[in-house]
Amino acid sequence: MNAPLLQAIADPAFDRLKEVLNRLGAAPPQVLLFEGGSEFQRRDMALYWAARINCPQAAATGSPCLACPSCLQTAAGEHLDLAAYDGRISNREDEENPGPVRAFNMERVRELKSRLRDAPHGSGRRVVVLSGLSLTRDEAANALLKALEEPSATTVFVLLAPQREQLLPTLVSRSFCLTLPWPDSHGVDDDMRPWEEKLAHFLLSGQGLLDALAAKGALDATGAARLMLGCQKAINRIISKPIPDNVSSPLDAALATLRPQGLALVCQWLAEAQDALQYGLTPARVVEALAARIYALRLRGGS
Structure with a gap:
């Protein structure tokens, strides 16, 4: 038996949040912030949101099918309209071992802003996932804030953090915030x-x-x-x-x-x-x- 897609959020405890995302998919907020849960659960919830945005069947059914090529590519992080950046990836690691998740630095932000001027590849929207952001107001963070201030009909952003307090207040103020179930404080990984x-x-x-x-x-x-x-x-x-x-x-x-x-x-x-x-x-x-x-x-x- 195959494991469910996006296994980190397969537990029924996440069903309510999925229902919220399904409803939001009809009119997506430009910036969505996921806090709480584990890092893997926040990541999979972001991918579920990306699937809801771009699944061809979601417009009719109200939820992603999680079985079509678009959903499968999204779950694997390989969809052409999905971009992911992590502030914890060093510039050296990004250059030597580039992967689907890139470093969040000024060079990548410039590339992203250039990419945002182009139309998405599919009929949905481009989804930009950002994690590992800090409270430091550096050049890359300032450029990101400017990108978030410019409304876009073709792009949505997703911010991931253990707690919203770990992000710049100006980022949080622009976000629709959703809290995942907090991890069991006694559970063993x-x-x-x-x-x-x-x-x-x-x-x-x-x-x-x-x-x-x-x-x-x-x-x-x-x-x-x-x-x-x-x-x-x-x-x-x-x-x-x-x-x-x-x-x-x-x-x-x-x-x-x-x-x-x-x-x-x-x-x-x-x-x-x-x-x-x-x-x-x-x-x-x-x-x-x-x-x-x-x-x-x-x-x-x-x-």
Whole structure:
């Protein structure tokens, strides 16, 4: 049996939001902002919106079919009228490993503004997805704001952020905001368990993790962010004991060796590491530095 398209939002918890998007599709707002949920859920919700905008059957049925070539290309990030940019992708990574999601920088914004002057390839609209944006008011952000200020009948923008407070207020003020269900604060990301095991083993022994991180392409920015979220959830579980019997990760035992003051310090380091990812630092190096700090903290007695 094939997995459902856009699997991250296949849960019934997202049905209400899909219904809202289906209604909005009749008269799309120029800027839509998705907050909450996980990074994968925000991404898939943006792709669902793009499918709703450009599915040939949606005008008649009110929802994307998720089976036609247009929907399949959209779900794969390959539709000609879909463009995606991420502020966490470094310029070097963008040049050396260009993919369907490009870096958000001044060069890409200029290319985008030029592209916006052309008509979409299909009969729908061009959908521009923007993630990893920061509160910094730089040249690229200013150019984006100007693009958003110019109403367009052929283009819609989608902003993705864990919380709207992480975006420039001027971006939020131009957006129709929708909040996805927040992630379970105790849930375990089973797909990340191998990395959580490596990190937990390193925190207890000082071994193994650095070699794993040194492998080419071992951990991308998304994986690093999920690993850090796993650390945050483990700390939440430790603080809010008792932990349910069916919910635990290898990180629980490793981080439980720290004192409360140490856990608070790790929370601060996690926030700093997440900021480092957002500003384009190499994910493996960010995780390596974070792990080394926590390991050193344990050696000092955990406080």
